[in-house]
Amino acid sequence: xxxxxxxxxxxxxxxxxxxxxxxAARGTGFDQYDVLVVxxxxxxxxxxxxxxxxxxxxxxxxxxxxxxxxxxxIEVILGEAREVLRARPPLVIAETxxxxxxxxxxxxxxxxxxxxxxxxxxxDPDASAARLRSSVRELAGVEIGVIVxxxxxxxxxxxxxxxALGVAGIVxxxxxxxxxxxxxxxxxxxxxxxxxxxxxxxxxxxxxxDGIPAAIVRGLELAGDGLGSDLVMPRERDLFR
Amino acid sequence: xxxxxxxxxxxxxxxxxxxxxxxAARGTGFDQYDVLVVxxxxxxxxxxxxxxxxxxxxxxxxxxxxxxxxxxxIEVILGEAREVLRARPPLVIAETxxxxxxxxxxxxxxxxxxxxxxxxxxxDPDASAARLRSSVRELAGVEIGVIVxxxxxxxxxxxxxxxALGVAGIVxxxxxxxxxxxxxxxxxxxxxxxxxxxxxxxxxxxxxxDGIPAAIVRGLELAGDGLGSDLVMPRERDLFR
Numbered sequence: 001x002x003x004x005x006x007x008x009x010x011x012x013x014x015x016x017x018x019x020x021x022x023x024a025a026r027g028t029g030f031d032q033y034d035v036l037v038v039x040x041x042x043x044x045x046x047x048x049x050x051x052x053x054x055x056x057x058x059x060x061x062x063x064x065x066x067x068x069x070x071x072x073x074i075e076v077i078l079g080e081a082r083e084v085l086r087a088r089p090p091l092v093i094a095e096t097x098x099x100x101x102x103x104x105x106x107x108x109x110x111x112x113x114x115x116x117x118x119x120x121x122x123x124d125p126d127a128s129a130a131r132l133r134s135s136v137r138e139l140a141g142v143e144i145g146v147i148v149x150x151x152x153x154x155x156x157x158x159x160x161x162x163x164a165l166g167v168a169g170i171v172x173x174x175x176x177x178x179x180x181x182x183x184x185x186x187x188x189x190x191x192x193x194x195x196x197x198x199x200x201x202x203x204x205x206x207x208x209x210d211g212i213p214a215a216i217v218r219g220l221e222l223a224g225d226g227l228g229s230d231l232v233m234p235r236e237r238d239l240f241r
Numbered sequence: 242x243x244x245x246x247x248x249x250x251x252x253x254x255x256x257x258x259x260x261x262x263x264x265a266a267r268g269t270g271f272d273q274y275d276v277l278v279v280x281x282x283x284x285x286x287x288x289x290x291x292x293x294x295x296x297x298x299x300x301x302x303x304x305x306x307x308x309x310x311x312x313x314x315i316e317v318i319l320g321e322a323r324e325v326l327r328a329r330p331p332l333v334i335a336e337t338x339x340x341x342x343x344x345x346x347x348x349x350x351x352x353x354x355x356x357x358x359x360x361x362x363x364x365d366p367d368a369s370a371a372r373l374r375s376s377v378r379e380l381a382g383v384e385i386g387v388i389v390x391x392x393x394x395x396x397x398x399x400x401x402x403x404x405a406l407g408v409a410g411i412v413x414x415x416x417x418x419x420x421x422x423x424x425x426x427x428x429x430x431x432x433x434x435x436x437x438x439x440x441x442x443x444x445x446x447x448x449x450x451d452g453i454p455a456a457i458v459r460g461l462e463l464a465g466d467g468l469g470s471d472l473v474m475p476r477e478r479d480l481f482r
Contacts, residue, residue: 001242086481101396101398151433158432158475159434161433161441162438173399190392192400193398194400194445197444198445200402200437200441201445204439204461220445231399232397233397234399238397239329239334239396
């Protein structure tokens, strides 16, 4: 796991892939089949998925859910949400338009420029990952995997772990359905969310306070064509809705 | 991340720490502050947390929940469960006596000797981790962290990731409450479940089919006194009960 150091604060329109390839070149560079993990917030910023609170008008519902917090922030969250699952002011757990269930529908204030700025999730994280992958291929001549990651809370467990919102060029869910383990016992539909585990591993070197928006995970041998959307539990299989 | 190879099939009473120290010595050995991740199943087996289905008698409730599956298996699961959260025969999501919410109350058939054997979670995974830590200190003269890991499903997301059931000698939840990020924006109660991320990272090299029950994660600098129980969401804060 190799953190990519020296990536400057990003803005809309910045060439994220070029910045990442330069940062990698200052270290070991990219190897074939490396997995590049990039924080969602970096991707969202260069894609202009940023909202200024000035100009946002809070609806009645936003004011209800806000409690003592800024109702304009809740208004932005409601705009990103397909469904609100739980609300305990000012905490909102919602399903995003992508199908992700997470706090604040993925809307985040921390690390955005100034406290009046909110960062939204990318419109299509899998497309963002695919674009980064293809740009790195062009710029550095290597075939890599890409994960766009974000920190999600979990039901029943304390704290966040980083998970994969967007995936390109690697396996997202490794399916051991019907395979046999080392004792010959058949494993029934064991699916391992490897892309989430890689995102979590990268978080350990990217940190939260260090402002390191990207890391390389090397040596996994997980080339494939998984998607971040593969990691979303289909509604009809979900026991917790 | 270094998988520990050549660990034989384990049985009750085996010296797991000695086996692990030997396996490590065949490779790079242990460094000070390494984190040793050990699969729960290996720990449970040496601790004798194994049940033979022969001799188990299924209750009425177990038969109801079993559907077409073996009701004796469900009986064992009910014996491990404090509360059944969801049941869709033969799938049971339950809270264990430790407070973990997971499939089958952590009861597992795969990888146990023969299909008539079930493996239960350790009685006290934090104590198991602490014992392993102290044995490795004695045998190898190094201060390490230990995680006892297991594969858990998640609400809303497909596939399992490995999480930390027992922890010793490292931080479990990294609390960034009130700290400021690189732009000076205050992070509100950001808690990162680093022990779960380490467990997931180790799973990537331990695999499911390869029968590798342990791995070393090096270079984290996360020495501390966290516990696996720190990662259980307190019931009163849980929005999904």
